[in-house]
Amino acid sequence: MKAIVLGSDDRFALATAEAPTPGPGEVLIRVRYAGLQWGDVLAVNGHFPLPRPFVPGFEAAGDIVAVGEGVDAARIGRPVTALTASGAFAEFVTAPAVLAFPAEDLDPRLAAAFGWATPTAYDLVNTVTRVRPGDRVLIHAALGGVGSLTAQFAKAAGAARIVGVGGGGTEQAGYAAGLGYDRLISRTDFPDALADERFDVILDPVGGPARLANLDRLAPHGRLAVYGNMATFEPVQINANDLLMTGASVLAYNSNLLSRTHPERLAAGAAEALRLITDRQVRIDISAEYELAEVPTAIQRLAAGGTRGKTVIRIG
Template identity: 60%
Template sequence: MKAVLFDAENHYRVTDLHEPEPGPGQVAIRVAYAGIQWGDTMVRDGHFPLPRPFVPGFEASGHIVAVGDGVDPSRIGEPVAALTPAGAYAEVALAPAALTLNIGDLPLRTAAGLGWGAPTAYDLINTVSRIRPGQSVLVHAAAGSVGTLAAQFARLAGAGRVVGVAGTSARADYAAQFGYDQVVLREEFPAKLGDEKFDVILDPVGGATRQHGLEQLAPHGRLVAYGNLSAYEPVLADTNDLLAQGTSLMTYNSNLLSRTHPEQLADSARHALDLVADAQVRVDITAEYDLTDLAVAVQRLTDGSTLGKSVVRIS
């Protein structure tokens, strides 16, 4: 089969490999599309210490072609979207059966766009921050795959005001399509928002942005940290200050959840998938690449030129 290997010299190369066989609790998927996500940049930059060479890729759509022990053989032939620990940039990929969802009539290209971003955005709004009707929400990285979905999930949850923060004017204009009341530029943040406080802040950025966010929480507000796009330096929070205002600093780690409680992540992914299938939520795929262009695609995500979601066409 054709697959992309990421080697010790940080190069992506397309090569021929033997097709993998599913182990217990796994399925093998004939991949149609693979989603590109921030984890690809983290692997490339060494933040995930995976042994090299290896086949990267964490999101796949296609059809199940084989199952391992403990998996119902009637699943063979299902059209699916899957969250994988690696290996999605290949003609055949392995995935945990528990994190492989039947997509019904949803197009495979759209299904690949769900990826980790859809259950993450769903959980940030509905499971972690538990937004209630009328509450206000601030979403950083508003034009990304998680940000565009989070804004839509927030609207469905009854949020009264949804504000986004984006890095450029082009990204702000793009994000505005997804239900934001206002999108401000990162260079204008936080001054542009004045003294406005928020019930929920979603922060994948870290650093000074996270520190400002703690100061922007309304009484009983919740800041959810789910990444470190800008810096890995720790942000210190005084629990006495949090207690005085009833505010909370919370975290969300979908990768950890996939290993500790995969059924919970799968349930959120199913809810998100159903909302997309019912056209209540839109996944916007803005770029499609070939396997040979993977390095370009990951770099574009890194430098901020990617809007919404990108996918790789496998077969």
């Protein structure tokens, strides 16, 4: 099969590799499209313990062509959108059967764009922070894969005001309004542009100084959800006594860990998110599409920032 391989020299190569075999509880998927996400940037930068050389890619859409032990053979031939441990930038990939979701009613491009971002966004709003009617919500990386979805899920949950951080300009503001944002401010204007405004829920994949600024913007009993470190991996010190005085909470969410410890929980949120996407109550914007050989360029552009919505890779 054809695949993009990241070698020990940190270089990508379009290579021919042996197709994988599904193990117990797994399915083998003939990939039509793959999704690109921030985890691909982290993998390239060595933040995931994946021995090199390896085939990157964590989101696949295609058809099941074989199943491993314990998986219903009736699933063969069915289209799915799947969350993988790696390997999606190839013509074939294996995935846990529990994380390969039926996608008969989705275009394969949209199925690939569903990826990790959609269940992550759904869980952040509905399971982690439990956004309630009337809540004021602040979302960082507002126009990215997760951010563009969390705004929509928060709106559906009854949020009274949704402010996004990331991007700027009239065009970006108009795009953000279409996602449910009441206001969009640029990263360089955060937090000064907020003045004294406080929020019941803040979603933070950024880290560093922004995380400390977020704590200062929490309303009494506010919830800060931490789910990434896009800016820096330097630790931030948080005083539990300060949280106690305001009733605030800091909540961490790690979808990759959840997929390994309680995959059924991740699958439950994904199923509900998939229903909302299929029913067109929530939309996924695909902003760019690349060929398999263009994966290095796609990852480089994602890492540089400024992208919005989802990027997909056409495999076959």
